[in-house]
Amino acid sequence: MNRLAPQSTYRLQLHKGFTFDDAAAIAPYLSALGISHVYSSPYLQAAKNSMHGYDVVDHSRVNEELCGAAGHERFCKTLGENRLGQVLDIVPNHMAITGKENAWWWDVLENGPASPFALYFDVEWQPPEEKLRNKVLVPILGDHYGRVLAARQIKVVRDEGSFEFRYFDHELPVAPRSMSDLLAEAARRTKSEYLGFLAGSLARLPLPTITDRERLLQRHRDKEVIHGLLTRLIHEREEVARVIDECLNELNEDADRLDSLLERQNYRVSFWKTAERELGHRRFFDVNTLVGLHMESQQVFDDTHRLLTEWIEQGVIDGLRVDHPDGLRDPEEYFNRLAAAAPRAWIVAEKILEEGEQLQPEWPIAGTTGYDFLNVLNGLFVDSSKEEQMTELYSEFTREPADYLRLAHDKKILVLRDVLGSDVNRLSAEFVHICENDRNHRDYTRHDLHHAIRETI
Secondary structure, three states: OOOOOOOOEEEEOOEOOEOHHHHHHOHHHHHHHOOOEEEEOOOEEEOOOOOOOOOEEEEEEEOHHHOHHHHHHHHHHHHHHOOOEEEEEEOOOEEEOOOOOOHHHHHHHHHHHHOOOHHHEOEOOOOOOHHHOOOEEEEEEOOOHHHHHHOOOEEEEEEOOEEEEEEOOEEEEOOHHHHHHHHHHHHHHHOOHHHHHHHHHHHOOOOOOOOOHHHHHHHHHHHHHHHHHHHHHHHHOHHHHHHHHHHHHHHHOOHHHHHHHHHOOOEEEEEHHHHHHHOOEOEEOOEEEEEEEOOOOHHHHHHHHHHHHHHHHHOOOOEEEEOOHHHOOOHHHHHHHHHHHOOOOEEEEOOOOOOOOOOOOOOOOOEEOOHHHHHHHHHHHOOHHHHHHHHHHHHHHHOOOOOHHHHHHHHHHHHHHHOOHHHHHHHHHHHHHHHHOOOOOOOOOHHHHHHHHHHHO
């Protein structure tokens, strides 16, 4: 493979309609064009039917919709045969959280802070709002919670020995402890002491707020064992399965009982608009289906980059294009860690530089992907002598002042208020906590800090 910096790249947007095999078929053509490297879109396992690959759900395998690991091997072999290198687009900032596809996030919803993956995501488990302590806000409802519940749009269903909530095409796990009462009732009706034992075992699981690692691991072990035993019992005794389903049907018809069960979960389902103000985890901009990763953790870095670093070491890929590094808490630390893990890789960052802004020299990378250059280049196709006429046309059409700096400021405030309000609120809470512990600053109010943070941004 070509280990030199790319001389020219050709973007390959992979999806189920254009797979590894389709891309391999055009390799001879790209080589004949004089391309030195293909630039591949992200191809770790993404959400079902993804057309772009930025919604990764599993970093440990290649996207099956692109022909999986076997197709990837054929693709890379063909590139080598045609003397083509490869730059891969990677997504360290976030993961997709759609249904069961993301096993890490599903475990967090099921087990809350007791999940072994609770620290993999940028979640605030102790926000100022008491109602959200140790809970994840899940803003998926099309209407207010009470109305959705009254309309019987949320139901609990059984899948073998597991239980989950369903809301249209949304799936959410049920916390293990919360099912103990329903299973105990089914045990009384069937006179099954075995089922009663399993129900009692669920009720005795340690609470999801535990911080002791040994008890956390014990809880996870016991939960899995109980699940396996319940599944086996359901297979062996049809009556038990039938009565459990009867109890579920009764539950789903009782809005009060369903509400009580939902209150015992490690998440709070809500109207989608609540994400604007109360979301306790970091998203990708305002996309509720993408959750921020806690990438400053070495464990998270290792678990999300293992395949990538193996491919670089093996010569399968030559370079990495890092998507949205500004979303990370500490981009410089990330790039240092990446450079150490993949010292042979050519690395660039997807970063838009403002006019006059320079790329941080401390970042051990080759540069940006070139938005700043393209912005200058596009100026060649704009007749700047017509600026005054365009400004007048804008004012006439919008009936707004054409003061660009004022307009930009006002629209940024609009975005910070209506789109990124939750993020500003979380920063405000951090500053309130800091000031409360310093007598020289404790009299700054939440409102003062919120306003200052918003204006600074």
